[in-house]
Structure formats: structure tokens, C-alpha cells
Amino acid sequence: MKAKAVFLATILALSRLSLAKAEENKLDATVDVTYVSRYIWRGFDAYPNNHSAIQPSVDLALSETGWGLNVWWSRANTSGFENNEEIDYTLYYNKSLFEGKTYKTDYTIGWTYYYYPDEPREAADMQEVSLNLSWQNIHPGGLVPSYTVVCTWPSEHASDVRDYGGWFHIFQLCYDLTIRGFPAETKEQVLHLSAETIYNDGAYGADHDWSHAVFGASTCFNLGKNLAFTPGFYFQSSWDDSVNTQDEYWTSLSITYEF
Numbered sequence: 484m485k486a487k488a489v490f491l492a493t494i495l496a497l498s499r500l501s502l503a504k505a506e507e508n509k510l511d512a513t514v515d516v517t518y519v520s521r522y523i524w525r526g527f528d529a530y531p532n533n534h535s536a537i538q539p540s541v542d543l544a545l546s547e548t549g550w551g552l553n554v555w556w557s558r559a560n561t562s563g564f565e566n567n568e569e570i571d572y573t574l575y576y577n578k579s580l581f582e583g584k585t586y587k588t589d590y591t592i593g594w595t596y597y598y599y600p601d602e603p604r605e606a607a608d609m610q611e612v613s614l615n616l617s618w619q620n621i622h623p624g625g626l627v628p629s630y631t632v633v634c635t636w637p638s639e640h641a642s643d644v645r646d647y648g649g650w651f652h653i654f655q656l657c658y659d660l661t662i663r664g665f666p667a668e669t670k671e672q673v674l675h676l677s678a679e680t681i682y683n684d685g686a687y688g689a690d691h692d693w694s695h696a697v698f699g700a701s702t703c704f705n706l707g708k709n710l711a712f713t714p715g716f717y718f719q720s721s722w723d724d725s726v727n728t729q730d731e732y733w734t735s736l737s738i739t740y741e742f
Contacts, residue, residue: 511545514539515739518535518537522535530564534559535560541554542554565601569598571598593614594612594613597609597611605641609638615630630655631651631655634649646688654680655678656679657676661673673702689725693722694726699715713735
């Protein structure tokens with residue numbers, strides 16, 4: 484219940500802020516509720532033995548400045564994972580360099596605090612800073628490469644997870660494939676394809692090695708009135724037993740509202 488109270492209080496505060504800012508036409512707000520059949524995070528099985536989760540979030544972006552705030556919550560749909568309830572707070576800044584050039588570079592700098600409300604801060608809380616670079620125009624066929632580097636560390640000096648600090652290096656390719664629309668009244672449908680691989684440099688107690696690759700496909704259905712439904716399917720090929728001992732697959736179902 485504590486996690487719910489914290490998350491709902493945050494949502495209420497952000498909603499009030501968004502309504503005030505929306506009148507000034509400066510704030511983009513997105514509310515999302517996602518169901519995942521398994522919670523797989525950077526290769527790790529967060530709820531072992533393949534348990535599903537509900538993961539709501541709210542994102543507020545001051546589009547004219549590049550600044551944004553995201554609050555994200557994950558809760559398992561079965562008992563036994565109460566101490567694993569997670570609320571992530573991310574402050575980010577995004578902009579672009581070299582506008583109009585083939586090598587135009589979109590970048591996002593972020594700071595995230597991983598909060599586990601039913602655990603003491605020294606038991607599990609972590610922080611990270613990240614830099615994401617992507618190149619939308621670099622490939623004439625529409626293939627979009629990106630690279631993300633992440634540095635993570637325990638939030639407390641004498642933390643129980645003081646050995647979990649490290650780095651992630653994430654390499655990704657994305658491609659939007661336009662196919663025949665469905666249902667029939669839709670002229671076309673965009674299928675978002677992605678592939679990524681991660682080098683885990685000791686983060687969360689893992690070996691210093693290439694840990695896995697993930698392949699995904701998703702598509703978005705516009706339901707009207709700023710509402711969208713996005714199903715997705717993902718497969719993970721696991722390479723490093725210190726991260727995951729088996730291959731994984733999961734589905735996601737998301738409802739998103741923008742205002």
C-alpha cells in the first residue's frame with residue numbers, strides 16, 4: 484500500500500502541474516499503463532520464474548526547453564514480490580545537434596533514482612546517469628542506430644548492494660516498417676522493429692561481458708481522442724549466466740493517453 488500511496492501522490496501532484504502548464508501550451512503530458520507478461524530489465528528477470536506485472540507511468544515534458552520528468556511504477560501481479568515493488572524517478576534533458584544534416588544527432592541526458600518503498604534505502608535503492616545518442620537521418624533506408632551509456636551506483640554509501648555499481652553499454656537498431664493497414668479503414672500500419680545488445684561492465688554484480696540481445700516488434704493503434712493501444716512482442720537471447728541463465732520471451736500491452 485505504501486508504494487501505491489507514493490505513486491498516486493506523485494501522479495496527483497504532476498497532474499495538477501500539467502493542468503496549470505497546459506494552459507500555457509508549454510507542457511506535454513503522457514499517461515501510460517502497460518501490462519508485461521514478464522518483467523525483463525536489461526537482461527535480468529526482475530520477477531523470477533516468469534511473473535507478469537502492471538507498469539503505469541506519467542511523463543511530463545517541457546517541450547520548449549528539452550526538460551522532462553518521468554515517474555514509473557512496477558508491481559507484480561502475483562504475491563511474493565511485495566519487497567520488489569519499484570518506483571523510478573527520471574529527470575531528463577533532450578536536444579538535437581547538427582539540424583538538417585545527415586549526421587543529425589539526437590541526445591538525451593538522464594538521471595534516475597530507483598526506489599523500493601517496502602525496503603530500507605540501503606537495501607536496494609540505486610541511482611544512475613545515462614547518455615543516449617541516436618541518428619535518425621544517417622541511413623537512407625530508415626534504419627536508426629543508437630547508443631546508450633549508463634553509469635549506476637548504490638544510493639547509500641554503506642548499502643547492502645554496494646558492489647552493484649557499474650556500467651551498461653547499449654547498442655540498438657530500430658526500423659519502422661510500413662505495412663498494409665488493419666483494420667480495413669486504416670490505410671497503413673507502422674510496425675516498429677528493434678534489436679539491441681548490451682555489454683554489462685559489472686553492473687548489478689554481473690560479469691564484465693556481453694550479456695544478451697533483445698529483438699522486438701510492436702505497433703500502435705490510434706483509438707482517437709489522444710488515446711492509443713500498443714501491443715508488442717520481445718525475445719531475449721541470453722549469453723551470460725550472471726545476468727540470466729535462460730532465453731526469455733514476453734509480450735506487452737500498453738494504453739497511452741496524451742494531453
